Structures are given as structure tokens and as C-alpha cells.
Amino acid sequence: MRLHAALGLSLLIVVGAVPVAASAADTAAISGTVILPDGSPVGSLEVIALDLATGEDYHFQDESTTGGAFQLSGLPAGSYRVRFFHSADLEGYAGEEPWLPQGVPVVLAEGESTTINYQLRERTSLTGTLSCAICGSSDYQYAHPFFSIQAQRPDGSWGATRVNTFFPFPVDPNFSFASLLPGTYRVGSAFERELSGPWGWGYSPAVTLVAGDPGVLNFSITLPPAGTTRLSGPDRFATAVAIAGQFPASDTVFIANGLNFPDALGAAPVAALAGSPLLLVTPDSIPASVMGELTRRDPAHIVIFGGTPSVSTSVETALSTFGDVRRIQGADRFATSIETARFGFPDGADIMYVANGLNFPDALSAGPAAASWNAPVVIVNGPASSAPSALRTLIEDLGVEEVRLVGSEASVSAGMAASIESWGVTVQRYAGADRYETSWYVNSSGNFSDSTPARAFIASGTTFPDALSGGALAGMEGVPLLISLPSCTTSSTRSALIYGLNPEKVTLLGSTASLAAPATLFTRC
Structure with a gap:
């Protein structure tokens, strides 16, 4: 599940593993609460536990949780990675960000119940403006850009692309990406002409974002593609x-x-x-x-x-x-x-x-x-x-x-x-x-x-x-x-x-x- 691998969490408290009476199937359970960076409870929550042996996902989803509480039951014994996200994560998804933990590792014995409490990481945003000297000319009057954003991996390569909506150019050359985790990003833009003809793309310089400090980035692009x-x-x-x-x-x-x-x-x-x-x-x-x-x-x-x-x-x-x-x-x-x-x-x-x-x-x-x-x-x-x-x-x-x-x-x-x-x-x-x-x-x-x-x-x-x-x-x-x-x-x-x-x-x-x-x-x- 590609989306869920991108979610980052900053505070993990494992309260403990408590033996319980085994069911007929000797299944296990995971429960706990998830809170926002400011300490308030998550109102909309999905929890996914991935069975590392079988690749099967077990889901908990609730659009209006009580205090961010969740429970996954009926789990077979084994090794899991547990991921959490809420509505803001969905809206702010920015591709796979591999410097983040890929979920919390949990090992469950038969009939065991484990409690996990999580606090989501504080996020930030990036806004800016694209300039293109010839995109408003008669030759390119039908050009329409769209924007994408990529996160940089630790090895310097770039991760998956999140594409934003289309914008008519040059009426609105502005872009905005919300709910981004701290890290290094670049913004890309591609132009596609409605009536056929040249199109191209380019990338902004890299920008490093920190939590709670919205970033601003302006860059330009040239058509046709210089690359x-x-x-x-x-x-x-x-x-x-x-x-x-x-x-x-x-x-x-x-x-x-x-x-x-x-x-x-x-x-x-x-x-x-x-x-x-x-x-x-x-x-x-x-x-x-x-x-x-x-x-x-x-x-x-x-x-x-x-x-x-x-x-x-x-x-x-x-x-x-x-x-x-x-x-x-x-x-x-x-x-x-x-x-x-x-x-x-x-x-x-x-x-x-x-x-x-x-x-x-x-x-x-x-x-x-x-x-x-x-x-x-x-x-x-x-x-x-x-x-x-x-x-x-x-x-x-x-x-x-x-x-x-x-x-x-x-x-x-x-x-x-x-x-x-x-x-x-x-x-x-x-x-x-x-x-x-x-x-x-x-x-x-x-x-x-x-x-x-x-x-x-x-x-x-x-x-x-x-x-x-x-x-x-x-x-x-x-x-x-x-x-x-x-x-x-x-x-x-x-x-x-x-x-x-x-x-x-x-x-x-x-x-x-x-x-x-x-x-x-x-x-x-």
C-alpha cells in the first residue's frame, strides 16, 4: 500500500505487552491512541498493521474516533509493522519519504495484546510562484502547467512524485503544497499545450523545510525542454x-x-x-x-x-x-x-x-x-x-x-x-x-x-x-x-x-x- 509508507510519527510510547486469554484461534490484538502534534486527539484515523510474513494488511478506520482510540483484533501471531494516518496525511501526501520510519515494528505472540500510543509529527507547507518568459506569448497561449513535488532520499536521489492540480497560465502561476513533513524537496512543473505542440518540464532548486516554518520558493522554466x-x-x-x-x-x-x-x-x-x-x-x-x-x-x-x-x-x-x-x-x-x-x-x-x-x-x-x-x-x-x-x-x-x-x-x-x-x-x-x-x-x-x-x-x-x-x-x-x-x-x-x-x-x-x-x-x- 504505497500511500501508507509515507507517514511519519515522532513519539512512540509502547505501554506494554499484556497476556490475555487466547481465543479459539489464538489471535492477538493491538490497541492504543493517536494524537496530533499539539497533543489533541485525532478525529479521523486509519491504522494499518502489515503482516511481514504474509504481506496481508489489517485495517482500522474511523472517521470520528473517540479521543484517537483504535483497536485491531483478530491478528494472527507474528511480526508486524503498524502505520497510522489521518485526514491531513491524505490531503498532504507528498510521495514516499524514505528517511521516515516505515511503521512501528511489533511482534505478537499467540493471544497477546499490545498497546501503542502515538503522536504525529509536526508538518509544514511550501508555496511559491513559477515564471516562464514565453509561456504567455501567442505561440504558447494554450500552455497549462501542473506542479509536482518530490522529497529527497538520504542518498541524494528523489522519491515519488505528488502531482497537484492544473492551473491556467499565466492567470495563476502559483502553487501550494500543504502538510509536508520536514525534509528537502524540489518542485517540478510541466507544460502541456491544449492544441498540440511543444511541452516541457523543469525543476526548482532544492529547498529544505523545517517543522512549523512554511517555505516559499519561486522558480522559472523554459520551453521547449532544454533537457x-x-x-x-x-x-x-x-x-x-x-x-x-x-x-x-x-x-x-x-x-x-x-x-x-x-x-x-x-x-x-x-x-x-x-x-x-x-x-x-x-x-x-x-x-x-x-x-x-x-x-x-x-x-x-x-x-x-x-x-x-x-x-x-x-x-x-x-x-x-x-x-x-x-x-x-x-x-x-x-x-x-x-x-x-x-x-x-x-x-x-x-x-x-x-x-x-x-x-x-x-x-x-x-x-x-x-x-x-x-x-x-x-x-x-x-x-x-x-x-x-x-x-x-x-x-x-x-x-x-x-x-x-x-x-x-x-x-x-x-x-x-x-x-x-x-x-x-x-x-x-x-x-x-x-x-x-x-x-x-x-x-x-x-x-x-x-x-x-x-x-x-x-x-x-x-x-x-x-x-x-x-x-x-x-x-x-x-x-x-x-x-x-x-x-x-x-x-x-x-x-x-x-x-x-x-x-x-x-x-x-x-x-x-x-x-x-x-x-x-x-x-x-
């Missing part, structure tokens, strides 16, 4: 080289066919976890830009994805002048995908992403999310009525406990899902109305290190090469990769950027032939 950059070259091969330039020095380079996608759809998490780039070649030649990057990196090891129809023996021979060459291949694209997973995850994996191998968007979107879990992406013949036995063998060999299907039943059939589930693994599906919404959903499944990533990548959803190489980089950095139409941005991609990810910057992959100027400015489709 948008592009990695590109004159063609797909040179773009892959530009992306490779973002990788640190390593002794390995991965190679895939840049003219056809099937053999390398599972390559992104493998390259990401190895910290090595994925370069593209034609079946029969190494482009000059790629040869230059190979010369610069001088790898000792080269790994080719796919058989000789994808990357010929003549290309393999040319690559061998740099170092030893290993080829990962199978009888077809699906067998190659399985061999890729075996190669990249020799120690096994708890999670596996499975996508349709007859098309590329879903598998490419899944790459960074899979890498964040140290998980492979495996492709299947999605419309088939059942899953192949080779996939079952792979799941068993890797020790996979959960399979995440990417795409709707049109991409990975219900029969495929049912047969995988019959093998005794958990099956989850991440699917949207189209490839762009699916891209957002599967990225939301990622175990990315920050709720507000340092950056997000965007690649074309109608061609594969930029997302293929870029997925390895996104996976290595632990950030998401979304796909977009070449000439505009779909509502799902825009929502992912504004409401979901809210990244500090965006990196576009590919030239304007892949993502044209309107997509660069996140113009609505």
Missing part, C-alpha cells in the same frame, strides 16, 4: 555507433543484423548487463562507421547474434581480426532467442519477459525493463495456440518463477499464456491498446532505480534499429525506453513522460527521418 538531446547519425549504422559512444570502455562488442530484426530481439538485456554496446552490420559487410568504432574500441571479444543468413561468414572473418568471435544462433529466430537467453543468463533468472517474435515493438520496449530485473527477453510465435516445449525447458533450466507477457492476446495468445501457466509459473500480462501504450505499460514494470529517472529514451515505433541499439544503453543505465510515431507523440507516450516517468531529460534515438521535428517537440498525434 532534450538526440543520439543520431546519417543512417541506422552510424546511429548505433553514436549510441555505442555512450558506453564505457569494455572488452566486448555485440553484433547484430541492422536490416532485419528477429535474431537480436533478445539482445538488449544481454548487452546491457554486460555493459557493452550493440553495433549493427549488413549481412555481407561492415559499414565504415561501424568499422571505425570497432577500431576505436579494439574489443577482445565479439558476440554475433544470429546465423549466417543474418551475419555472413565473411563478416565474421573480418570481425575476427579484432578478437575472438562467438556466434549465438539456433535453427530459427525462436531458437536463437532461447540460445541468447542461455548465453546471457548462465546463472538463471527469476523473471522472464516473453514477446511476439513476428514483430519487433513489444520485444524492444521490454528490453530495458527486463535488464532492470536481470531478466531475459524471449520471443515466441505469438499467435500459436500453445507455448513450445523448448520454452518450458528454458524456464525450468533458468529457474524462472514469473513470466511477463508483453502485448495483448493478438500478440501473445491466450492459449500461449495458459500453457505457460500450466507449467507452475506465475504469468502476468502487460498490454495496451496499441504498441505505444504497451511500451508504457511494460516500462512501468521495470525495476528502475529512481521513480524519476535521470533520463528516458524515445525511439521510433515503426522501425527497429534505433530501439535495438538504444535498448542496450537504456538497460545499462537503468532507465526506460519508450517508442513513438515518427511525426508526432501518442497520448500514451506523452502521459508516460508527463504523469508517469517525469524524467529529468529525454534522449531521442535516431535522425529526423526516424523522429521528425514534431515528435521532437512532443506534438500530439
